[in-house]
Amino acid sequence: MSRCLIRGGRVIDPASGLDAVGDVWLCDGAIVAGPLEGDLDDELDAAGKIVCPGLIETQATLQEPGWDDDETIASGTAAAVAGGVTSVACLPETQPVVDNRAAVEFIRQQAERAGACHVFPLGAVTKNRDGQELAEIGQLVEGGAVALSDGKRPVANAEVMRRALEYARMFGRRIFHHSQVPELVAGGVMHEGLYSTLLGLGGMPAEAEEIMVARDVALAEMTGGSLHLMTISTAASVDILRRAKQRGVDVTGSVTPHHLVLTDAELQSFDANCKVDPPLRSSEHVEALVEGLVDGTIDVICSDHRPVPAEEKDLELDVAPFGIVGLETLLPLCVRALIDSERLDWPSLIALLTSGPARVLGVEAGSLAEGCVADVIVIDPDAEWTIDPAKFRSRCSNSPFAGWQVRGRVETVFVDGQRIFSVESVETVEDDG
């Protein structure tokens, strides 16, 4: 028997509606009702801290197999844990693509070898993510794929998308879609607006996303399939999602923290670390995203972790790859965008990072209810620190947040009841005195 007690923290568990000071008991990898008899293997004083379920990432790119110089399942999950993320759903943007059962099982096996946190593979919607023929979705599901996605490549063909939604429904799996009309963003680097005009950079209009969001919602409604809109970024997308939910369409949506704390004005620095897909939008879109989080339209905040090595981000802005390495800055950016601005309270924010993602992925995680898997984190909500990408556990440091003073820090992480990360154990605490 392995017993652990996290004592006296503010325990927040959105899945069971709990927000109270108390103890959390872990025993043999599960949450149990305390108190337990006998010796404790681990004990932690969490007074003044928040104790909540481990965070769940819905779309990380872990680069393995294929680009393991940039990230591996081991380095990506180590980064996840350091950010308080105890479950990572990974996109099939690998080489070879996770479009067959063997590839799914390889990912699960590598995750087990890494032993850091839970990894939930997403399988491809179409073979080789080409958007033409359906992948063997049933086999992918049997191999352990929790949902289906072609990653950042939209399924442009509406007929293929229709069949994917219909077919995946048979297996109870959701289609995660990067909703974007490819021809409207061709050659695009940033949001189309005042700043793209100023900078002469190729524009990606908001409508490229909104047209596809509307198509996808219509197809989900038509087929009764389950749809997840990955990282929406515009006001109209939020509005379409809101109205679709009111009609009862099975559709969910996510946003990233960088779309909440940055705008397209950042591109004036020509810093490729601000080049993301979907692009950073103008401030009116950012406000609409926050409103979508406040009224519950948006289900999930995800880091959209995409490691890109420095030598590729140092290329010309129009050829540098898209992406921000995000797992280790997920929580403090959310605190800045939503808690510091008093738009959300802690239980609502934690829901967007735990129970929301668990529901969208359809996985058993993200709760502190008795019998649930003992993935628990302790957050110091007031700890102030400086983001230093050089200290990231990810193999890449493509972050526009270097040097940002942030608040809110994951201090301790338990996965399956085992303490696997403590902030004291790494040289990341402010040492500038």
Next chain:
Amino acid sequence: MSTTSDDQPEPPDGPVWTGEHLLGLEDLTAEEITAILDQAAEFKSRSLESNKKLDLLDGIVVANLFFEPSTRTRTSFSLAAKRLSADTIDFSSSGSSLSKGETFIDTARNIEAMGASLVVVRHRSPGAPHQLARHINASVVNAGDGTHEHPTQALLDLFTIREKRGSLEGLTVTLVGDILHSRVARSNIWGLKKLGARVIVCGPSTLIPPRIEELGVEVAHRLDDVLGETDCVNLLRIQFERQRGAFFPSIREYTHFYGMNAKRLKAARPDVMILAPGPINRGVELTQEVADGPHSVILDQVTNGLAVRMACLYMLQRCRAVGGSR
């Protein structure tokens, strides 16, 4: 031709430009732009018109890094450096980093290691000179970055108009054509607005970028509508190489609405000035008779380009000398 070393330029009175780099006109104030134009005027009379080589950049290495094909701008910068007695390195390569296997930043670092303290860069990607400025110690001059800015072209346009008209204040300048893909347009808008001109951009609606009005310009789609109120027409080249798809139905239709021809010239003001950044597509943006006619200042622009580039190189180097080795 003789070399003079006796007299340094007059110590400037009034505002000066002390930039570390010349990346775009967005970054400059009206006073700084005027300081550059004044310096260029001095070089035009002291060097170009009297055929004298100056030794102001003696011992300095100027590197011209052209990652995109260019004849006019490259030779203009090269000659401007030589008229100031600098040594020059000319490096030309088309294509992006990816196609060459070496990043453009590495290329620039190599050239800098050869002793270049002024690096002139032309690149097809917006922001490439800005990225370079972060990675090298030399002063960077933007000689055109994709569809973003082309500051020395705008400076020579401003110089040419100011030389003929005395001032930009209150003049109406119409930029005609492909505004969306034009770095010349963006730099011109910044410079013209800062010096007090009224700016109209005129082109097919598909080639006018969104929210351009917020830069303080007016938008027109028919040249004939605005010709009568225009003092200077700047005919931008159709950037066939930057256009991804069909932005207008045909060259013939473009010329029908936007081509400057003898008939339009008659409808224009009698003292209208015709500028074109070149290279010009004769028969598309303007006809032979307009290009070579009395209203055209196209060749003055070329001469003035030399003076403006001499001024930029000299002032950047002077700033480096004052600021110590950066």
